Amino acid sequence: MRLGSVVLFVAFCSFTAHYIYEPIPEEIEERWKLMLTNSFFRGLSHLADFSELLGLKDYMGVMYFITLLEKVVPLSDEHVSVTEEKFDGVEVVLYQPKQEGHELRRAVIYLHGGGWCLGSSRMSPYDLLARNIVTQLDAVVLSVEYRLAPPHHFPVPYEDVYRVVKHFLQKGVLTQYSVDPGRIAVSGDSAGGNLAAAVTQQLQKEHGQQLKAQALIYPVMQALDLNTPSYQQNQDMPILPRTLMVRFWSEYFTSDKALFRAMMANTHNNYESSNLLKFVNWSAFLPETFHRKYNYSAPTVVKGDGGKDDVGMDGSSRSFADPRASPLLVPDTALHSLPKAYILTCEYDVLRDDGIMYVTRLRAAGVEVTHEHYDKGFHGAMMFTVWPTDFLIARRMTDNYIKWLKKNL
Numbered sequence: 433m434r435l436g437s438v439v440l441f442v443a444f445c446s447f448t449a450h451y452i453y454e455p456i457p458e459e460i461e462e463r464w465k466l467m468l469t470n471s472f473f474r475g476l477s478h479l480a481d482f483s484e485l486l487g488l489k490d491y492m493g494v495m496y497f498i499t500l501l502e503k504v505v506p507l508s509d510e511h512v513s514v515t516e517e518k519f520d521g522v523e524v525v526l527y528q529p530k531q532e533g534h535e536l537r538r539a540v541i542y543l544h545g546g547g548w549c550l551g552s553s554r555m556s557p558y559d560l561l562a563r564n565i566v567t568q569l570d571a572v573v574l575s576v577e578y579r580l581a582p583p584h585h586f587p588v589p590y591e592d593v594y595r596v597v598k599h600f601l602q603k604g605v606l607t608q609y610s611v612d613p614g615r616i617a618v619s620g621d622s623a624g625g626n627l628a629a630a631v632t633q634q635l636q637k638e639h640g641q642q643l644k645a646q647a648l649i650y651p652v653m654q655a656l657d658l659n660t661p662s663y664q665q666n667q668d669m670p671i672l673p674r675t676l677m678v679r680f681w682s683e684y685f686t687s688d689k690a691l692f693r694a695m696m697a698n699t700h701n702n703y704e705s706s707n708l709l710k711f712v713n714w715s716a717f718l719p720e721t722f723h724r725k726y727n728y729s730a731p732t733v734v735k736g737d738g739g740k741d742d743v744g745m746d747g748s749s750r751s752f753a754d755p756r757a758s759p760l761l762v763p764d765t766a767l768h769s770l771p772k773a774y775i776l777t778c779e780y781d782v783l784r785d786d787g788i789m790y791v792t793r794l795r796a797a798g799v800e801v802t803h804e805h806y807d808k809g810f811h812g813a814m815m816f817t818v819w820p821t822d823f824l825i826a827r828r829m830t831d832n833y834i835k836w837l838k839k840n841l
């Protein structure tokens with residue numbers, strides 16, 4: 433009996449240790465903290481799979497718990513006045529400096545991450561970042577609560593953001609908040625970086641309207657090639673394994689699992705998207721050092737006429753080749769008059785090469801780009817600022833990002 437419980441106990445401990453322990457590269461700082469953090473994410477992901485399997489709640493519905501866990505009610509403090517508003521029907525959280533200024537202010541429109549399916553501008557790390565920008569730049573921050581997939585597939589999240597940006601840029605609105613029309617930036621992390629890049633392009637295309645800057649933090653830039661060297665190298669890395677990123681991508685467009693399976697196999701390209709593969713050719717756009725041990729092979733293109741029965745997917749599945757979802761898919765002529773850019777990438781991130789390819793393409797088109805690559809960085813690192821999942825690297829990233837905004841906005 434006693435032996436039995438000992439055996440059970442040992443089995444339980446080794447299972448737990450095995451669950452938590454994951455081969456994380458030596459050079460990543462605070463490795464054990466990251467392993468523990470990640471075991472929580474993995475555990476929740478398994479629970480979400482299980483729940484979906486049993487037909488209880490869909491996968492993203494369970495994963496949304498992450499968002500709820502960190503949600504706060506944004507309140508005004510000593511230095512920052514916080515209000516919740518609706519801009520053209522879309523919820524925003526508006527942060528303004530309390531101190532009266534006699535000059536017009538800078539503004540940052542911020543878009544949170546979470547794979548278009550999770551996250552909120554009301555999560556404590558985003559709330560904290562917004563206050564940080566307000567106090568350090570004496571700026572106005574507009575944090576957009578765009579609607580999320582899967583209840584709201586593409587283009588809803590994108591369009592919500594675009595509507596807010598256009599509403600904010602109206603002369604009367606800028607005057608109301610004492611914002612200098614010549615000093616406005618759009619910024620975001622991960623899926624938020626994707627939305628930021630996409631609206632910046634769209635504004636330029638439709639209005640020739642120049643934002644002063646765009647600041648993209650480990651952005652998602654393209655859905656055509658999900659086997660770039662960084663996708664391969666980091667497929668099991670903490671926080672954002674390849675499976676989860678592919679899941680986010682497919683759920684952005686459709687709840688039809690056929691797209692998820694095709695994207696997992698990188699065989700989702702069709703006749704229509706194949707002409708755009710040249711824009712995501714990593715053999716051409718990644719500096720040699722980032723090729724690592726991988727050899728280029730173009731994604732398989734599944735034959736089809738681009739008709740509605742193509743690869744057995746519905747029409748919305750094919751939106752992955754829309755540049756409003758994959759901002760890398762535009763020709764150089766659509767890039768050259770974009771505002772200057774800040775792009776942050778992390779070594780241990782499936783999205784590393786997305787960001788680096790955009791750096792190369794923007795520079796080739798003549799755009800001024802500051803590229804900060806973190807050798808020890810992992811996806812999502814900059815938002816790990818709140819105890820108990822606070823990481824030193826998050827502080828360094830935040831400092832450098834704000835420093836860039838101070839100087840360039």
Ligand SMILES: *[C@@H]1O[C@H](CO)[C@@H](O)[C@H](O)[C@H]1NC(C)=O
Pocket residue numbers: 709710713715716730
């Ligand atoms: C990708 O770029 C390489 C040169 O860097 C070229 O040889 C290859 O044909 C290109 N492939 C595609 C699909 O554009």
Ligand SMILES: *[C@@H]1O[C@H](CO)[C@@H](O)[C@H](O)[C@H]1NC(C)=O
Pocket residue numbers: 725726727
């Ligand atoms: C890449 O190509 C080189 C030269 O053709 C070959 O030696 C190497 O094994 C290839 N690497 C992989 C990972 O396939």
